[in-house]
Amino acid sequence: MTGATQGRRKRGRLERPAVIALAIIGALMLISGVLVGLAYSGRTGEQIGGKFALIDDDGKPFTDTELKGKWHLVFFGYTHCPDICPTALNDLSLALNQLGAKKQEIGIVFISVDPDRDTPAVLKSYVESFGGPITGLTGTPQEVAEAAKDYHVYYAKHPTEGGGYDMDHSAAIYIMDPLGRFTGTFGPDDTPDTMVARLRRLLG
Amino acid sequence: MPRNLFSLATALVFALFAGVAMAQSGSVQIKEAWARATPGGTQTGAAYVTLQSVTGDRLTGASTPVAKMAELHSMTMDNGVMKMRQVDGIDLPAGQVVSLKPDGYHIMLMNLAQPLKEGQTFPLTLTFAKAGPENVTVTVEKVGSMGPGNQGGGMNMPGMNMPMHH
Numbered sequence: 001m002t003g004a005t006q007g008r009r010k011r012g013r014l015e016r017p018a019v020i021a022l023a024i025i026g027a028l029m030l031i032s033g034v035l036v037g038l039a040y041s042g043r044t045g046e047q048i049g050g051k052f053a054l055i056d057d058d059g060k061p062f063t064d065t066e067l068k069g070k071w072h073l074v075f076f077g078y079t080h081c082p083d084i085c086p087t088a089l090n091d092l093s094l095a096l097n098q099l100g101a102k103k104q105e106i107g108i109v110f111i112s113v114d115p116d117r118d119t120p121a122v123l124k125s126y127v128e129s130f131g132g133p134i135t136g137l138t139g140t141p142q143e144v145a146e147a148a149k150d151y152h153v154y155y156a157k158h159p160t161e162g163g164g165y166d167m168d169h170s171a172a173i174y175i176m177d178p179l180g181r182f183t184g185t186f187g188p189d190d191t192p193d194t195m196v197a198r199l200r201r202l203l204g
Numbered sequence: 205m206p207r208n209l210f211s212l213a214t215a216l217v218f219a220l221f222a223g224v225a226m227a228q229s230g231s232v233q234i235k236e237a238w239a240r241a242t243p244g245g246t247q248t249g250a251a252y253v254t255l256q257s258v259t260g261d262r263l264t265g266a267s268t269p270v271a272k273m274a275e276l277h278s279m280t281m282d283n284g285v286m287k288m289r290q291v292d293g294i295d296l297p298a299g300q301v302v303s304l305k306p307d308g309y310h311i312m313l314m315n316l317a318q319p320l321k322e323g324q325t326f327p328l329t330l331t332f333a334k335a336g337p338e339n340v341t342v343t344v345e346k347v348g349s350m351g352p353g354n355q356g357g358g359m360n361m362p363g364m365n366m367p368m369h370h
Contacts, residue, residue, distance in 0.1 A: 079243070082250035082313070083279045084286045086240060087306055090348020118245075125244030129347050154285050161290060162273050162314065171286040188281055188307070 048174060048182035049074075050150035054111065054143055057124035057136035064150075067180045071106040071203065074174040076153045078114035078167050079126045084188075085110075086130075088173060092186075093132025095195035102203050105178075108134040113155035113169045115144050175202070232257045232296065232335045236303075237342040238352040239313070241322040249320050250277075250310040251328060251342050252303070252351075260298035262333040268342075270326045272315035279307060288312070293333070306350055320344045 049064070056062040067074075073092055077085035089110060096103045110127055112118035115138045118126075123136030138144065148155060155169040173186040175198075183202065186195055232255055239251040249271070255263060266274040276291050294309055296302050304310055311328070313320075320326075324344045331337050345352065 079246040080248040081286075081288075082240070082242075082246075082248050083288065083306055083310055086243060086348040087350070090346075093348075122245035126246060127243075129241075129243035158287070158289075160275075162275070164314065166288045168285055168287045170284050171281060172284055187284070 048151055049176055049180060052143070052147035052150055054137040054139040054147060055120060057120045057127060057138075059120040062135070062137055064180060067107075067109070067176055068178060070178055071199075072109050072176045073106065073186070074109045074111065074151065074176055076111045076113050076148060076151065076155065076169055077171075078112050078169070079118050079122055080114065081167065084171055088171070089127070089130045089132065089134060091190070091192045091195065092173065093130045093134070094192040095199065096132050098192065098196045099199060099203075102200075103133070105203060106133070106199065108132055110134055110136045111144070111147055112136065112138040113144060113148060113153070114167050115139055115141055177202075231259055232261050232330075232332050232338060234330065234338060234340045236352045237328060237340045238349075239320055239326075239342050239344050240349055241344050241347045242316060242320045243347050244319065247314070247316045249313040249316055250306075251313060252305050252310055253328075253330065253340065253342075254301060254303045255294075255296055255330075256299070256301045257296040257332075257335070258299060259334070261296045261335055262293045263296060263330060264293040264333050265331040266311045266328060267331075268313065268326060268328045270316060270318065270320070271313035272317075273313075274328070275312045275314065277310050277312040279310065296332075322346050 049067075051064050053061065053063045075085075075088055075092070077088065079085070089108070092108050096106055096108070099106070110123070112123060118136070118138045120136070120138060123138055127134040127136040137147075139147070147153075151170075151174055153170040153172075155167055158166045158168055160166060171188060173190075175183045175185065177183045184198075186198075190198075235254040235256075237251065237253045239249055242249045251266075251268075251274075263276065266276065268274050276294055277288050278291050279286065279288050281287075290312075291309070294302065294304070322344055325341050326344070328340050328342045329337050330340060343352065
C-alpha cells in the first residue's frame with residue numbers, strides 16, 4: 001500500500017509527456033509479453049495463422065491458400081541454425097515417415113526468419129536433406145514479418161562477435177487443419193513418438 | 205558365493221575405469237565426440253562432446269580445420285523463444301560428467317569449408333583452462349541426429365528415444 005502511494009506521489013511530480021511515454025512503454029511491454037505467451041502456449045481464442053504471400057524453394061509464389069486441402073505443420077526457423085531447426089525438421093520428418101499412407105495428408109512448411117541469407121535455392125537444398133515433405137518459404141523481410149505476425153512468431157537478429165549473427169525465434173510448430181485453421185502446437189517437449197500419436201488422433 | 209561374484213564384478217569395473225582413465229592424455233576425459241551432418245545450403249554445423257574432469261576444469265574454446273570458426277554456444281528456450289548465445293566457457297565440476305548435446309550447449313562450427321557428411325570424421329581441438337589443448341576425433345552422424353550412434357530424434361530427451369529404423 002505504502003509503495004503504491006509513493007508511486008502515485010512520484011508520478012504526480014513527473015511531466016505529462018513522461019507519464020504518457022511510460023504508459024505507452026508499459027502497454028507495449030504488456031502486448032509483446034502476451035503475444036510471446038500466446039505464440040508459445042497455443043492455447044488461445046485469438047486467431048493463429050492468416051494471410052501471407054511468400055515464395056517457395058522453387059522461387060514460385062506461395063500464399064496461405066496453399067495450406068488448404070491438407071494438414072500442415074508450420075515451423076519458423078533459419079538454415080544457419082545448427083541445433084533446434086534441424087532437430088525440429090528431423091523430428092517432423094521421422095514422425096511423418098511413421099504414418100504410412102496418412103503421410104500424404106500432411107505437409108511441412110518451413111518459413112525462414114532470415115530471408116537475407118535464405119534464398120529459395122539455399123532453402124531447397126536445406127529442406128531436401130531431411131527426407132520429409134518439407135516446403136521452404138522465404139520472401140522480402142516485410143513479407144516474412146507479416147507471416148510471422150500472423151502466427152504470433154517472435155524473431156530478432158542477434159549479432160555475434162565474429163561479425164555474423166544468429167536469430168532468436170519462437171520454436172513452436174503450428175498444426176493447421178485442412179481448412180487452414182490453427183489446431184494446436186508441438187513444442188520442445190514433443191518427440192517423434194508423441195507427434196505420431198497426436199497426428200494419428202487428429203487425422204482419425 | 206554371490207559376494208565373491210560381486211567383488212569380482214567390482215574389480216572388473218574398477219579395472220575398466222582405470223583403463224579408460226589411463227588412455228586419456230590429460231586430466232579431462234573426452235568421450236563421444238560427434239557432430240551432425242549439415243543439411244544442404246548451410247555452412248553452419250554443431251559438434252557435441254561428453255567431458256569429465258577428475259579435478260575440475262573449464263572448457264574455454266575449440267578449433268577445427270574444417271571450420272573457419274568454432275565457438276562455444278548455449279541454446280536456451282525463453283518463453284518459447286529459442287536463443288543461442290556464445291559463452292566464454294563451460295565449467296567442468298570435479299568428477300561430474302558434462303555433456304554438450306542438442307538443446308543444450310554445442311560447439312558451433314561456422315563457415316564450414318565443406319558440408320559435414322554422415323560417416324566422415326574430423327579433428328577437433330578443445331582448450332581447457334587447466335589441461336590445455338586436447339585433440340579429439342569427431343564422427344559425423346545423420347542430419348538432426350540426437351546423439352552418437354545415430355540416435356533417431358526427439359526435441360527434449362536426447363538419448364531416451366529409441367533409434368528409429370524403417
